[in-house]
Amino acid sequence: MRLSRFFLPTLKENPSEAQIVSHRLMLRAGMVRQHTAGIYNWLPLGTRVLQNIANIVRDEQNCAGAQEIIMPTIQSGELWKESGRYDDYGPEMLRIKDRHDRDMLYGPTHEEVVTDIFRYNVKSYRELPKNLYQIHWKFRDEVRPRFGVMRGREFLMKDAYSFDIDYERSKHAYNQMFVAYLRTFARMGLKAIPMKADSGPIGGDLSHEFIVLAETGESAVFCHKTLLEKPVPENVNYEGDLQPIVDDWTSYYAATEEKHDPVAAAQIGGELVSARGIEVGHIFHFGKKYSDPMKANVIGPDGNQTAVFMGSYGIGVSRLVGAIIEANHDDAGIIWPASVAPFHVGIINLKTGDTACDDACAKLHKAIKLNGLDVLCDDRDERAGVKFADMDLIGLPWQVIVGPKGVAKGVVELKNRRTGAREELSMDAVITKLTVAA
RNA sequence: CGGGGUGUAGCUCAGCCUGGUAGAGCGCCAGCUUUGGGAGCUGGAUGUCGUAGGUUCGAAUCCUAUCGCCCCGACCA
Numbered sequence: 001m002r003l004s005r006f007f008l009p010t011l012k013e014n015p016s017e018a019q020i021v022s023h024r025l026m027l028r029a030g031m032v033r034q035h036t037a038g039i040y041n042w043l044p045l046g047t048r049v050l051q052n053i054a055n056i057v058r059d060e061q062n063c064a065g066a067q068e069i070i071m072p073t074i075q076s077g078e079l080w081k082e083s084g085r086y087d088d089y090g091p092e093m094l095r096i097k098d099r100h101d102r103d104m105l106y107g108p109t110h111e112e113v114v115t116d117i118f119r120y121n122v123k124s125y126r127e128l129p130k131n132l133y134q135i136h137w138k139f140r141d142e143v144r145p146r147f148g149v150m151r152g153r154e155f156l157m158k159d160a161y162s163f164d165i166d167y168e169r170s171k172h173a174y175n176q177m178f179v180a181y182l183r184t185f186a187r188m189g190l191k192a193i194p195m196k197a198d199s200g201p202i203g204g205d206l207s208h209e210f211i212v213l214a215e216t217g218e219s220a221v222f223c224h225k226t227l228l229e230k231p232v233p234e235n236v237n238y239e240g241d242l243q244p245i246v247d248d249w250t251s252y253y254a255a256t257e258e259k260h261d262p263v264a265a266a267q268i269g270g271e272l273v274s275a276r277g278i279e280v281g282h283i284f285h286f287g288k289k290y291s292d293p294m295k296a297n298v299i300g301p302d303g304n305q306t307a308v309f310m311g312s313y314g315i316g317v318s319r320l321v322g323a324i325i326e327a328n329h330d331d332a333g334i335i336w337p338a339s340v341a342p343f344h345v346g347i348i349n350l351k352t353g354d355t356a357c358d359d360a361c362a363k364l365h366k367a368i369k370l371n372g373l374d375v376l377c378d379d380r381d382e383r384a385g386v387k388f389a390d391m392d393l394i395g396l397p398w399q400v401i402v403g404p405k406g407v408a409k410g411v412v413e414l415k416n417r418r419t420g421a422r423e424e425l426s427m428d429a430v431i432t433k434l435t436v437a438a
Numbered sequence: 439c440g441g442g443g444u445g446u447a448g449c450u451c452a453g454c455c456u457g458g459u460a461g462a463g464c465g466c467c468a469g470c471u472u473u474g475g476g477a478g479c480u481g482g483a484u485g486u487c488g489u490a491g492g493u494u495c496g497a498a499u500c501c502u503a504u505c506g507c508c509c510c511g512a513c514c515a
Contacts, residue, residue, distance in 0.1 A: 009448090011448095011449060011465095012450090012465080013464075014450080015449070015450085016449090016451090016507095016508080017507060019508075019509070036507090037506085037507070037508095092514080138515080142513080142514070143439065144439090144509095144511095144513085146508080146509080151514075157515055158515090209515095279514085279515065280515070282515060315515070318515090320515095350473085350474060383472090383474095383476075383477065384473065384474045385473095385474080386477095387475085387476090388474080388476080389475065390476085403474060404473095
């Protein structure tokens with residue numbers, strides 16, 4: 001992609017409405033623009049990151065045995081009356097009347113809809129287990145949206161729902177998501193710590209929040225030092241027993257500030273560290289809370305109808321964009337982990353219009369792209385300083401700096417955005433090195 | 439929803455107290471010079487001063503109402 005054709009409205013100054021660093025950088029880097037309080041337009045750069053994150057989430061959900069579906073954003077109020085939540089949910093739920101004066105709503109979550117799908121289409125325990133998920137837009141009419149996409153009213157969420165015949169198997173579904181979450185966040189370069197959580201209004205008796213650690217995170221957390229460096233499980237057999245992995249991770253103390261209990265922490269022992277964090281995922285087991293009132297029954301092995309055991313599992317996909325920036329930035333801008341970067345490589349043509357530079361950039365662009373990497377080439381007729389600043393701001397992991405002096409010597413400069421390390425290399429060496437690094 | 443702040447050019451903001459007919463920097467357009475870390479000079483375009491009323495000869499400025507946005511608190515992926 002040539003930057004001269006890419007829609008990338010960067011800002012030199014901080015927009016006054018943005019206070020936290022991720023919000024400022026997302027606006028400055030041309031990723032998003034606010035539409036109204038808590039509702040955002042996603043511009044091309046932001047959309048690319050959002051989709052990269054969604055794809056990692058999707059991949060790990062699929063590996064863990066969940067299946068993707070798409071449910072409506074606009075739901076019928078009838079289902080919510082059936083589950084009893086139509087009155088309980090409160091003004092956070094955006095209620096709408098259609099032209100026939102029927103009660104509709106913009107879905108804040110999808111337990112009712114997915115339970116409805118399930119009950120009409122699954123009749124026997126032999127069809128279990130099932131885990132259905134979607135990556136879709138939700139709307140919660142927050143009293144006070146803030147922090148850019150970190151707490152918007154409209155947000156992209158992965159929500160999965162598991163259905164099992166009994167508690168033990170439902171717990172296995174819960175564990176599958178638990179492990180999948182560890183892997184998902186690690187793939188984005190994040191340290192995410194599972195912490196015991198209240199199950200809140202969704203209900204249930206087993207629940208964990210996944211908190212991403214970032215110095216600028218909104219809430220303080222306390223956790224055992226070991227959790228910070230603990231490697232996530234590899235080559236997971238999701239059909240096998242996952243309980244040892246979950247037990248291992250939950251054996252260390254970890255709590256958010258509100259739930260911090262120094263006495264309990266002391267009992268569990270170990271070196272406690274305090275950090276700051278952002279909640280990016282939340283998993284619940286809630287048994288028959290919805291399957292009972294909504295009659296989501298299957299015939300069990302004993303021939304009797306029984307309500308299924310359910311769990312729900314959320315990841316804030318759009319929030320993750322902000323969380324990743326909170327955890328990966330410096331004074332100059334964003335520093336994307338390679339797995340979610342909008343482009344892998346940025347080429348800076350220091351002298352657009354100079355035939356040697358233009359040719360070198362074109363050759364690099366083509367070769368790097370052929371090796372499967374996304375490239376953004378800054379071919380704008382701008383001064384070098386502007387290009388350096390913008391490239392640092394948008395945070396692509398690698399920069400290839402092409403200038404007339406280097407090209408005359410047959411070299412270009414390769415800069416690592418995170419470390420700042422630079423080296424002069426031949427064009428072939430750059431292409432090889434980038435391909436290996438990716 | 440309680441408390442606070444703010445709304446003037448695309449962005450950051452001055453002007454408001456003490457009313458006199460719209461400003462700066464950056465950005466944008468044109469030209470010349472410049473060219474490895476957000477250039478210099480010259481010329482140019484851009485505003486219903488959030489909106490609606492009111493006071494006044496005259497309102498960005500004073501008064502009233504209203505809307506938007508931001509921050510702190512209670513709540514949340």
